[in-house]
Amino acid sequence: MLNKMLSLTLLILVLPASAASSNQTWQRVHIGSGGGYDFPLYANHDLQQPLPLVREVILVQHGVQRNGDDYFAEAMTLLQAAGRNNEEVLIIAPNFPAKADLAKGFTDLPLWSSAGWSGGDYAVSGSAYELSSMRVYDDLLTMLTQKKQFPALKKITVAGHSGGGQLVQRYAVLNQVDETVRQHGIALSYIVANPSSFLYFTAERPSEHGFVNYDTSLCPAYDQYRYGMQAMVAYAHQISGAAAFERYRQRKVTYLAGTADNDPQHRVLDKSCGAEAEGATRLARARNYWQYEQHLAGARSLEQHQRYEVIDVGHNQSKMFGSQCGSQLLFGVPRADGAACRMISSDNNTNQQASTDRPAQTNTTGTMSNPAATPP
Structure with a gap:
Protein backbone atom coordinates (compact mmCIF):
# COMPACT_ATOMS: atom_id res chain seq x y z
CA MET A 1 0.00 0.00 0.00
CA LEU A 2 0.97 3.63 -0.32
CA ASN A 3 1.74 3.74 3.40
CA LYS A 4 5.01 2.07 2.42
CA MET A 5 5.90 4.76 -0.06
CA LEU A 6 8.65 7.27 0.49
CA SER A 7 8.63 10.63 2.13
CA LEU A 8 8.08 13.59 -0.12
CA THR A 9 8.98 17.12 0.89
CA LEU A 10 7.85 19.79 -1.52
CA LEU A 11 10.04 22.76 -0.69
CA ILE A 12 9.14 25.99 -2.43
CA LEU A 13 11.76 28.66 -1.86
CA VAL A 14 12.37 32.17 -3.04
CA LEU A 15 16.11 32.42 -3.63
CA PRO A 16 18.32 35.44 -4.35
CA ALA A 17 19.31 36.01 -7.94
CA SER A 18 22.94 35.52 -6.91
CA ALA A 19 22.42 31.87 -5.96
CA ALA A 20 25.06 29.73 -7.63
CA SER A 21 23.86 27.73 -10.61
CA SER A 22 23.97 23.96 -10.32
CA ASN A 23 24.79 23.56 -14.03
CA GLN A 24 22.27 20.74 -14.05
CA THR A 25 20.50 19.46 -17.13
CA TRP A 26 16.76 19.48 -16.79
CA GLN A 27 14.67 16.38 -17.42
CA ARG A 28 11.62 16.32 -19.67
CA VAL A 29 9.05 14.38 -17.65
CA HIS A 30 5.59 13.39 -18.86
CA ILE A 31 2.91 13.94 -16.21
CA GLY A 32 -0.85 14.46 -16.01
CA SER A 33 -3.88 12.51 -17.16
CA GLY A 34 -5.83 12.41 -20.40
CA GLY A 35 -2.73 12.30 -22.56
CA GLY A 36 -0.76 14.47 -20.15
CA TYR A 37 1.98 16.91 -21.03
CA ASP A 38 5.75 17.25 -20.80
CA PHE A 39 7.19 19.41 -18.05
CA PRO A 40 10.79 20.45 -17.20
CA LEU A 41 12.22 19.30 -13.88
CA TYR A 42 15.71 19.50 -12.37
CA ALA A 43 16.51 16.54 -10.12
CA ASN A 44 19.38 14.66 -8.51
CA HIS A 45 18.05 11.26 -9.62
CA ASP A 46 16.70 9.90 -12.90
CA LEU A 47 12.94 10.44 -12.72
CA GLN A 48 12.29 7.85 -15.42
CA GLN A 49 13.53 5.04 -13.18
CA PRO A 50 12.23 3.40 -9.99
CA LEU A 51 13.88 4.94 -6.94
CA PRO A 52 13.61 2.34 -4.16
CA LEU A 53 16.42 3.86 -2.05
CA VAL A 54 14.90 7.32 -1.87
CA ARG A 55 13.14 8.03 1.41
CA GLU A 56 12.26 11.69 0.95
CA VAL A 57 11.63 14.05 -1.94
CA ILE A 58 12.20 17.81 -1.78
CA LEU A 59 10.55 19.79 -4.56
CA VAL A 60 12.02 23.28 -4.93
CA GLN A 61 10.06 26.02 -6.70
CA HIS A 62 11.89 28.88 -8.39
CA GLY A 63 10.97 32.56 -8.11
CA VAL A 64 10.18 35.22 -10.69
CA GLN A 65 13.39 34.62 -12.65
CA ARG A 66 12.24 31.07 -13.44
CA ASN A 67 15.74 29.73 -12.71
CA GLY A 68 15.05 26.23 -11.50
CA ASP A 69 18.72 25.24 -11.75
CA ASP A 70 19.72 27.82 -9.14
CA TYR A 71 16.93 26.70 -6.82
CA PHE A 72 18.01 23.11 -7.21
CA ALA A 73 21.57 24.04 -6.20
CA GLU A 74 20.38 25.90 -3.09
CA ALA A 75 18.16 23.02 -2.00
CA MET A 76 21.14 20.67 -2.26
CA THR A 77 23.15 23.04 -0.06
CA LEU A 78 20.42 22.99 2.60
CA LEU A 79 20.20 19.21 2.36
CA GLN A 80 23.94 18.76 2.84
CA ALA A 81 23.95 21.19 5.77
CA ALA A 82 21.35 18.99 7.43
CA GLY A 83 23.67 16.00 7.05
CA ARG A 84 21.17 13.93 5.09
CA ASN A 85 22.13 11.09 2.74
CA ASN A 86 21.83 12.17 -0.90
CA GLU A 87 20.97 8.60 -1.91
CA GLU A 88 17.89 8.70 0.30
CA VAL A 89 16.66 12.13 -0.77
CA LEU A 90 15.29 13.14 -4.15
CA ILE A 91 15.36 16.87 -4.87
CA ILE A 92 13.23 18.16 -7.73
CA ALA A 93 13.08 21.74 -9.01
CA PRO A 94 10.22 22.33 -11.47
CA ASN A 95 10.68 25.12 -13.97
CA PHE A 96 7.64 27.05 -15.23
CA PRO A 97 8.97 28.42 -18.54
CA ALA A 98 7.90 31.63 -20.25
CA LYS A 99 8.42 32.61 -23.88
CA ALA A 100 11.61 34.39 -22.84
CA ASP A 101 13.04 31.04 -21.76
CA LEU A 102 12.78 29.29 -25.13
CA ALA A 103 16.49 29.93 -25.69
CA LYS A 104 17.18 27.61 -22.75
CA GLY A 105 15.72 24.73 -24.75
CA PHE A 106 12.27 24.72 -23.16
CA THR A 107 10.55 23.88 -26.45
CA ASP A 108 7.30 21.98 -26.99
CA LEU A 109 6.29 22.67 -23.40
CA PRO A 110 3.45 24.66 -21.81
CA LEU A 111 4.48 28.29 -21.31
CA TRP A 112 3.28 30.74 -18.66
CA SER A 113 3.41 34.50 -18.39
CA SER A 114 6.52 35.67 -16.59
CA ALA A 115 4.89 35.60 -13.14
CA GLY A 116 1.37 34.25 -13.68
CA TRP A 117 2.40 30.74 -12.68
CA SER A 118 3.02 31.97 -9.10
CA GLY A 119 -0.68 32.60 -8.55
CA GLY A 120 -2.07 29.47 -10.19
CA ASP A 121 -2.72 31.02 -13.61
CA TYR A 122 -3.16 28.97 -16.76
CA ALA A 123 -0.30 28.47 -19.18
CA VAL A 124 -0.58 30.99 -22.01
CA SER A 125 0.60 28.73 -24.84
CA GLY A 126 1.70 25.20 -25.59
CA SER A 127 -0.11 21.92 -26.05
CA ALA A 128 -1.42 22.12 -22.47
CA TYR A 129 -2.05 25.85 -22.34
CA GLU A 130 -5.27 25.47 -20.31
CA LEU A 131 -3.11 24.23 -17.47
CA SER A 132 -2.94 25.86 -14.04
CA SER A 133 0.45 25.90 -12.36
CA MET A 134 -1.31 24.50 -9.28
CA ARG A 135 -2.58 21.61 -11.39
CA VAL A 136 1.06 20.87 -12.20
CA TYR A 137 1.62 20.38 -8.47
CA ASP A 138 -1.39 18.07 -8.33
CA ASP A 139 0.08 16.01 -11.16
CA LEU A 140 3.53 15.92 -9.58
CA LEU A 141 2.03 14.66 -6.33
CA THR A 142 0.19 11.99 -8.26
CA MET A 143 3.39 10.94 -10.03
CA LEU A 144 5.43 10.91 -6.84
CA THR A 145 2.92 8.85 -4.86
CA GLN A 146 3.09 5.89 -7.22
CA LYS A 147 4.20 2.80 -5.31
CA LYS A 148 5.88 1.21 -8.32
CA GLN A 149 8.37 4.05 -8.62
CA PHE A 150 8.48 5.26 -4.99
CA PRO A 151 7.82 2.25 -2.75
CA ALA A 152 8.18 3.80 0.73
CA LEU A 153 6.44 7.19 0.78
CA LYS A 154 5.31 8.25 4.27
CA LYS A 155 5.25 12.01 4.41
CA ILE A 156 4.88 15.06 2.19
CA THR A 157 5.91 18.57 3.26
CA VAL A 158 5.20 21.52 0.98
CA ALA A 159 7.26 24.55 2.02
CA GLY A 160 7.95 27.99 0.62
CA HIS A 161 9.58 31.30 1.50
CA SER A 162 8.56 34.81 0.36
CA GLY A 163 6.89 34.51 -3.07
CA GLY A 164 7.16 30.76 -2.71
CA GLY A 165 5.41 31.10 0.65
CA GLN A 166 2.57 32.94 -1.10
CA LEU A 167 2.16 30.10 -3.58
CA VAL A 168 2.33 27.44 -0.86
CA GLN A 169 -0.26 29.17 1.31
CA ARG A 170 -2.67 29.56 -1.58
CA TYR A 171 -2.06 26.02 -2.79
CA ALA A 172 -2.66 24.73 0.74
CA VAL A 173 -6.02 26.54 0.73
CA LEU A 174 -7.16 25.72 -2.79
CA ASN A 175 -5.89 22.27 -3.75
CA GLN A 176 -8.24 19.31 -3.81
CA VAL A 177 -5.67 16.51 -3.51
CA ASP A 178 -4.68 16.95 0.16
CA GLU A 179 -7.31 14.65 1.61
CA THR A 180 -6.73 12.06 -1.12
CA VAL A 181 -3.03 11.93 -0.33
CA ARG A 182 -3.73 11.49 3.39
CA GLN A 183 -6.30 8.79 2.69
CA HIS A 184 -3.42 6.80 1.21
CA GLY A 185 -1.67 6.89 4.58
CA ILE A 186 0.72 9.71 3.69
CA ALA A 187 1.12 12.62 6.11
Whole structure:
Protein backbone atom coordinates (compact mmCIF):
# COMPACT_ATOMS: atom_id res chain seq x y z
CA MET A 1 0.00 0.00 0.00
CA LEU A 2 0.97 3.63 -0.32
CA ASN A 3 1.74 3.74 3.40
CA LYS A 4 5.01 2.07 2.42
CA MET A 5 5.90 4.76 -0.06
CA LEU A 6 8.65 7.27 0.49
CA SER A 7 8.63 10.63 2.13
CA LEU A 8 8.08 13.59 -0.12
CA THR A 9 8.98 17.12 0.89
CA LEU A 10 7.85 19.79 -1.52
CA LEU A 11 10.04 22.76 -0.69
CA ILE A 12 9.14 25.99 -2.43
CA LEU A 13 11.76 28.66 -1.86
CA VAL A 14 12.37 32.17 -3.04
CA LEU A 15 16.11 32.42 -3.63
CA PRO A 16 18.32 35.44 -4.35
CA ALA A 17 19.31 36.01 -7.94
CA SER A 18 22.94 35.52 -6.91
CA ALA A 19 22.42 31.87 -5.96
CA ALA A 20 25.06 29.73 -7.63
CA SER A 21 23.86 27.73 -10.61
CA SER A 22 23.97 23.96 -10.32
CA ASN A 23 24.79 23.56 -14.03
CA GLN A 24 22.27 20.74 -14.05
CA THR A 25 20.50 19.46 -17.13
CA TRP A 26 16.76 19.48 -16.79
CA GLN A 27 14.67 16.38 -17.42
CA ARG A 28 11.62 16.32 -19.67
CA VAL A 29 9.05 14.38 -17.65
CA HIS A 30 5.59 13.39 -18.86
CA ILE A 31 2.91 13.94 -16.21
CA GLY A 32 -0.85 14.46 -16.01
CA SER A 33 -3.88 12.51 -17.16
CA GLY A 34 -5.83 12.41 -20.40
CA GLY A 35 -2.73 12.30 -22.56
CA GLY A 36 -0.76 14.47 -20.15
CA TYR A 37 1.98 16.91 -21.03
CA ASP A 38 5.75 17.25 -20.80
CA PHE A 39 7.19 19.41 -18.05
CA PRO A 40 10.79 20.45 -17.20
CA LEU A 41 12.22 19.30 -13.88
CA TYR A 42 15.71 19.50 -12.37
CA ALA A 43 16.51 16.54 -10.12
CA ASN A 44 19.38 14.66 -8.51
CA HIS A 45 18.05 11.26 -9.62
CA ASP A 46 16.70 9.90 -12.90
CA LEU A 47 12.94 10.44 -12.72
CA GLN A 48 12.29 7.85 -15.42
CA GLN A 49 13.53 5.04 -13.18
CA PRO A 50 12.23 3.40 -9.99
CA LEU A 51 13.88 4.94 -6.94
CA PRO A 52 13.61 2.34 -4.16
CA LEU A 53 16.42 3.86 -2.05
CA VAL A 54 14.90 7.32 -1.87
CA ARG A 55 13.14 8.03 1.41
CA GLU A 56 12.26 11.69 0.95
CA VAL A 57 11.63 14.05 -1.94
CA ILE A 58 12.20 17.81 -1.78
CA LEU A 59 10.55 19.79 -4.56
CA VAL A 60 12.02 23.28 -4.93
CA GLN A 61 10.06 26.02 -6.70
CA HIS A 62 11.89 28.88 -8.39
CA GLY A 63 10.97 32.56 -8.11
CA VAL A 64 10.18 35.22 -10.69
CA GLN A 65 13.39 34.62 -12.65
CA ARG A 66 12.24 31.07 -13.44
CA ASN A 67 15.74 29.73 -12.71
CA GLY A 68 15.05 26.23 -11.50
CA ASP A 69 18.72 25.24 -11.75
CA ASP A 70 19.72 27.82 -9.14
CA TYR A 71 16.93 26.70 -6.82
CA PHE A 72 18.01 23.11 -7.21
CA ALA A 73 21.57 24.04 -6.20
CA GLU A 74 20.38 25.90 -3.09
CA ALA A 75 18.16 23.02 -2.00
CA MET A 76 21.14 20.67 -2.26
CA THR A 77 23.15 23.04 -0.06
CA LEU A 78 20.42 22.99 2.60
CA LEU A 79 20.20 19.21 2.36
CA GLN A 80 23.94 18.76 2.84
CA ALA A 81 23.95 21.19 5.77
CA ALA A 82 21.35 18.99 7.43
CA GLY A 83 23.67 16.00 7.05
CA ARG A 84 21.17 13.93 5.09
CA ASN A 85 22.13 11.09 2.74
CA ASN A 86 21.83 12.17 -0.90
CA GLU A 87 20.97 8.60 -1.91
CA GLU A 88 17.89 8.70 0.30
CA VAL A 89 16.66 12.13 -0.77
CA LEU A 90 15.29 13.14 -4.15
CA ILE A 91 15.36 16.87 -4.87
CA ILE A 92 13.23 18.16 -7.73
CA ALA A 93 13.08 21.74 -9.01
CA PRO A 94 10.22 22.33 -11.47
CA ASN A 95 10.68 25.12 -13.97
CA PHE A 96 7.64 27.05 -15.23
CA PRO A 97 8.97 28.42 -18.54
CA ALA A 98 7.90 31.63 -20.25
CA LYS A 99 8.42 32.61 -23.88
CA ALA A 100 11.61 34.39 -22.84
CA ASP A 101 13.04 31.04 -21.76
CA LEU A 102 12.78 29.29 -25.13
CA ALA A 103 16.49 29.93 -25.69
CA LYS A 104 17.18 27.61 -22.75
CA GLY A 105 15.72 24.73 -24.75
CA PHE A 106 12.27 24.72 -23.16
CA THR A 107 10.55 23.88 -26.45
CA ASP A 108 7.30 21.98 -26.99
CA LEU A 109 6.29 22.67 -23.40
CA PRO A 110 3.45 24.66 -21.81
CA LEU A 111 4.48 28.29 -21.31
CA TRP A 112 3.28 30.74 -18.66
CA SER A 113 3.41 34.50 -18.39
CA SER A 114 6.52 35.67 -16.59
CA ALA A 115 4.89 35.60 -13.14
CA GLY A 116 1.37 34.25 -13.68
CA TRP A 117 2.40 30.74 -12.68
CA SER A 118 3.02 31.97 -9.10
CA GLY A 119 -0.68 32.60 -8.55
CA GLY A 120 -2.07 29.47 -10.19
CA ASP A 121 -2.72 31.02 -13.61
CA TYR A 122 -3.16 28.97 -16.76
CA ALA A 123 -0.30 28.47 -19.18
CA VAL A 124 -0.58 30.99 -22.01
CA SER A 125 0.60 28.73 -24.84
CA GLY A 126 1.70 25.20 -25.59
CA SER A 127 -0.11 21.92 -26.05
CA ALA A 128 -1.42 22.12 -22.47
CA TYR A 129 -2.05 25.85 -22.34
CA GLU A 130 -5.27 25.47 -20.31
CA LEU A 131 -3.11 24.23 -17.47
CA SER A 132 -2.94 25.86 -14.04
CA SER A 133 0.45 25.90 -12.36
CA MET A 134 -1.31 24.50 -9.28
CA ARG A 135 -2.58 21.61 -11.39
CA VAL A 136 1.06 20.87 -12.20
CA TYR A 137 1.62 20.38 -8.47
CA ASP A 138 -1.39 18.07 -8.33
CA ASP A 139 0.08 16.01 -11.16
CA LEU A 140 3.53 15.92 -9.58
CA LEU A 141 2.03 14.66 -6.33
CA THR A 142 0.19 11.99 -8.26
CA MET A 143 3.39 10.94 -10.03
CA LEU A 144 5.43 10.91 -6.84
CA THR A 145 2.92 8.85 -4.86
CA GLN A 146 3.09 5.89 -7.22
CA LYS A 147 4.20 2.80 -5.31
CA LYS A 148 5.88 1.21 -8.32
CA GLN A 149 8.37 4.05 -8.62
CA PHE A 150 8.48 5.26 -4.99
CA PRO A 151 7.82 2.25 -2.75
CA ALA A 152 8.18 3.80 0.73
CA LEU A 153 6.44 7.19 0.78
CA LYS A 154 5.31 8.25 4.27
CA LYS A 155 5.25 12.01 4.41
CA ILE A 156 4.88 15.06 2.19
CA THR A 157 5.91 18.57 3.26
CA VAL A 158 5.20 21.52 0.98
CA ALA A 159 7.26 24.55 2.02
CA GLY A 160 7.95 27.99 0.62
CA HIS A 161 9.58 31.30 1.50
CA SER A 162 8.56 34.81 0.36
CA GLY A 163 6.89 34.51 -3.07
CA GLY A 164 7.16 30.76 -2.71
CA GLY A 165 5.41 31.10 0.65
CA GLN A 166 2.57 32.94 -1.10
CA LEU A 167 2.16 30.10 -3.58
CA VAL A 168 2.33 27.44 -0.86
CA GLN A 169 -0.26 29.17 1.31
CA ARG A 170 -2.67 29.56 -1.58
CA TYR A 171 -2.06 26.02 -2.79
CA ALA A 172 -2.66 24.73 0.74
CA VAL A 173 -6.02 26.54 0.73
CA LEU A 174 -7.16 25.72 -2.79
CA ASN A 175 -5.89 22.27 -3.75
CA GLN A 176 -8.24 19.31 -3.81
CA VAL A 177 -5.67 16.51 -3.51
CA ASP A 178 -4.68 16.95 0.16
CA GLU A 179 -7.31 14.65 1.61
CA THR A 180 -6.73 12.06 -1.12
CA VAL A 181 -3.03 11.93 -0.33
CA ARG A 182 -3.73 11.49 3.39
CA GLN A 183 -6.30 8.79 2.69
CA HIS A 184 -3.42 6.80 1.21
CA GLY A 185 -1.67 6.89 4.58
CA ILE A 186 0.72 9.71 3.69
CA ALA A 187 1.12 12.62 6.11
CA LEU A 188 0.90 15.91 4.20
CA SER A 189 1.90 19.28 5.62
CA TYR A 190 2.77 22.80 4.47
CA ILE A 191 5.31 25.36 5.67
CA VAL A 192 4.68 29.03 4.85
CA ALA A 193 7.60 31.38 5.57
CA ASN A 194 7.71 35.19 5.27
CA PRO A 195 5.15 35.70 2.47
CA SER A 196 4.26 39.23 1.41
CA SER A 197 0.56 38.46 1.75
CA PHE A 198 -1.99 35.82 2.66
CA LEU A 199 -5.26 34.68 1.14
CA TYR A 200 -8.21 35.87 3.27
CA PHE A 201 -11.51 33.98 3.38
CA THR A 202 -13.83 36.91 4.13
CA ALA A 203 -13.94 40.64 3.35
CA GLU A 204 -12.62 41.39 6.86
CA ARG A 205 -9.15 42.82 7.46
CA PRO A 206 -7.26 43.80 10.63
CA SER A 207 -8.12 47.10 12.29
CA GLU A 208 -7.88 48.82 15.66
CA HIS A 209 -11.28 47.30 16.44
CA GLY A 210 -10.53 43.72 15.47
CA PHE A 211 -11.40 42.34 12.06
CA VAL A 212 -13.85 44.43 10.05
CA ASN A 213 -14.71 44.94 6.40
CA TYR A 214 -12.05 47.10 4.79
CA ASP A 215 -12.80 50.56 3.38
CA THR A 216 -13.28 50.07 -0.36
CA SER A 217 -12.66 53.77 -0.96
CA LEU A 218 -9.04 53.05 -0.02
CA CYS A 219 -8.77 49.94 -2.16
CA PRO A 220 -11.82 49.00 -4.26
CA ALA A 221 -10.49 45.55 -5.22
CA TYR A 222 -8.78 44.62 -1.94
CA ASP A 223 -10.79 41.40 -1.65
CA GLN A 224 -9.90 40.08 -5.10
CA TYR A 225 -7.52 37.17 -5.50
CA ARG A 226 -4.52 37.03 -4.54
CA TYR A 227 -5.70 38.67 -1.34
CA GLY A 228 -9.32 37.55 -1.08
CA MET A 229 -11.85 35.14 -2.51
CA GLN A 230 -13.32 37.42 -5.17
CA ALA A 231 -12.33 37.11 -8.86
CA MET A 232 -10.89 33.71 -7.97
CA VAL A 233 -8.60 31.74 -10.28
CA ALA A 234 -10.32 28.96 -12.20
CA TYR A 235 -8.30 26.28 -10.40
CA ALA A 236 -10.28 26.92 -7.21
CA HIS A 237 -13.54 25.64 -8.75
CA GLN A 238 -15.54 28.52 -7.22
CA ILE A 239 -15.22 27.29 -3.64
CA SER A 240 -16.73 29.62 -1.04
CA GLY A 241 -14.62 31.29 1.61
CA ALA A 242 -16.45 29.47 4.41
CA ALA A 243 -15.94 26.07 2.80
CA ALA A 244 -12.31 26.84 1.97
CA PHE A 245 -11.50 27.82 5.56
CA GLU A 246 -13.26 24.80 7.05
CA ARG A 247 -11.14 22.55 4.83
CA TYR A 248 -7.95 24.57 5.35
CA ARG A 249 -8.11 24.60 9.16
CA GLN A 250 -7.97 20.79 9.10
CA ARG A 251 -4.85 20.73 6.93
CA LYS A 252 -1.46 20.68 8.62
CA VAL A 253 0.09 24.13 8.13
CA THR A 254 3.08 25.68 9.86
CA TYR A 255 3.86 29.40 9.58
CA LEU A 256 7.34 30.86 10.04
CA ALA A 257 7.89 34.61 10.44
CA GLY A 258 11.25 36.32 10.91
CA THR A 259 11.08 38.90 13.68
CA ALA A 260 13.43 41.18 11.70
CA ASP A 261 11.32 40.96 8.51
CA ASN A 262 9.66 44.21 9.54
CA ASP A 263 10.69 46.79 6.95
CA PRO A 264 7.62 48.47 5.35
CA GLN A 265 9.85 49.68 2.50
CA HIS A 266 11.60 46.39 1.77
CA ARG A 267 12.46 46.35 -1.93
CA VAL A 268 10.49 43.17 -2.74
CA LEU A 269 7.62 43.65 -0.28
CA ASP A 270 4.22 43.71 -1.96
CA LYS A 271 3.10 47.33 -1.50
CA SER A 272 -0.18 47.13 -3.40
CA CYS A 273 -3.20 48.35 -1.45
CA GLY A 274 -4.58 44.82 -1.35
CA ALA A 275 -1.48 43.66 0.49
CA GLU A 276 -1.26 46.76 2.68
CA ALA A 277 -4.79 46.09 3.90
CA GLU A 278 -3.25 43.08 5.66
CA GLY A 279 -0.59 45.12 7.49
CA ALA A 280 2.53 47.20 6.91
CA THR A 281 5.23 44.53 6.97
CA ARG A 282 5.58 40.81 6.48
CA LEU A 283 5.87 40.29 10.24
CA ALA A 284 2.74 42.36 10.92
CA ARG A 285 0.84 40.55 8.16
CA ALA A 286 1.82 37.16 9.56
CA ARG A 287 0.77 38.06 13.10
CA ASN A 288 -2.48 39.53 11.82
CA TYR A 289 -3.24 36.43 9.81
CA TRP A 290 -2.58 34.13 12.75
CA GLN A 291 -5.07 36.15 14.80
CA TYR A 292 -7.48 36.20 11.87
CA GLU A 293 -7.50 32.41 11.81
CA GLN A 294 -8.42 32.40 15.50
CA HIS A 295 -11.15 34.94 14.77
CA LEU A 296 -12.65 32.73 12.05
CA ALA A 297 -12.27 29.46 13.91
CA GLY A 298 -14.06 30.61 17.06
CA ALA A 299 -14.61 27.50 19.16
CA ARG A 300 -13.44 25.22 16.36
CA SER A 301 -10.03 23.62 16.63
CA LEU A 302 -6.91 25.01 14.95
CA GLU A 303 -4.63 22.33 16.35
CA GLN A 304 -3.35 21.48 12.87
CA HIS A 305 -1.91 24.99 12.45
CA GLN A 306 1.34 25.97 14.16
CA ARG A 307 3.16 29.31 14.27
CA TYR A 308 6.81 30.10 14.90
CA GLU A 309 8.73 33.35 15.00
CA VAL A 310 12.40 33.04 14.00
CA ILE A 311 14.33 35.37 16.28
CA ASP A 312 16.36 38.22 14.72
CA VAL A 313 16.03 36.87 11.18
CA GLY A 314 14.82 39.06 8.34
CA HIS A 315 13.87 38.23 4.77
CA ASN A 316 16.40 35.44 4.33
CA GLN A 317 15.26 31.98 3.26
CA SER A 318 18.55 30.25 4.17
CA LYS A 319 18.36 31.52 7.76
CA MET A 320 14.63 30.82 8.02
CA PHE A 321 14.85 27.23 6.82
CA GLY A 322 18.25 26.80 8.48
CA SER A 323 16.84 27.92 11.84
CA GLN A 324 16.33 25.44 14.64
CA CYS A 325 12.63 25.04 13.89
CA GLY A 326 13.00 25.34 10.11
CA SER A 327 15.56 22.57 9.85
CA GLN A 328 13.54 20.35 12.18
CA LEU A 329 10.38 20.88 10.17
CA LEU A 330 12.00 20.35 6.77
CA PHE A 331 14.64 17.71 7.40
CA GLY A 332 13.80 16.26 10.81
CA VAL A 333 17.19 17.49 12.07
CA PRO A 334 17.45 20.62 14.27
CA ARG A 335 20.54 22.75 13.65
CA ALA A 336 22.34 23.71 16.85
CA ASP A 337 23.86 26.74 15.11
CA GLY A 338 20.58 27.85 13.56
CA ALA A 339 18.55 30.86 14.66
CA ALA A 340 16.37 30.33 17.70
CA CYS A 341 12.60 30.02 17.29
CA ARG A 342 9.65 30.97 19.45
CA MET A 343 6.42 29.02 19.14
CA ILE A 344 3.36 31.29 19.18
CA SER A 345 0.37 29.74 20.89
CA SER A 346 -3.20 30.87 20.39
CA ASP A 347 -3.15 32.70 23.73
CA ASN A 348 0.24 34.36 23.24
CA ASN A 349 0.10 38.13 23.74
CA THR A 350 2.22 38.69 20.63
CA ASN A 351 -0.73 37.58 18.58
CA GLN A 352 -3.67 38.90 20.53
CA GLN A 353 -4.24 42.24 18.85
CA ALA A 354 -4.16 42.98 15.16
CA SER A 355 -1.18 45.01 13.99
CA THR A 356 -2.56 48.09 12.27
CA ASP A 357 0.78 49.75 11.47
CA ARG A 358 0.11 49.81 7.75
CA PRO A 359 0.98 52.86 5.65
CA ALA A 360 -1.54 55.06 3.89
CA GLN A 361 -3.30 53.35 1.00
CA THR A 362 -2.30 55.86 -1.66
CA ASN A 363 1.01 56.29 -3.43
CA THR A 364 2.99 59.50 -3.75
CA THR A 365 0.92 60.69 -6.72
CA GLY A 366 -2.32 60.34 -4.76
CA THR A 367 -3.63 57.54 -6.98
CA MET A 368 -4.67 54.16 -5.68
CA SER A 369 -2.13 51.37 -5.52
CA ASN A 370 -2.95 48.48 -7.85
CA PRO A 371 -4.43 45.67 -5.75
CA ALA A 372 -4.02 43.16 -8.56
CA ALA A 373 -0.33 43.87 -9.18
CA THR A 374 1.74 40.71 -9.21
CA PRO A 375 3.83 40.65 -6.01
CA PRO A 376 7.51 39.71 -6.13
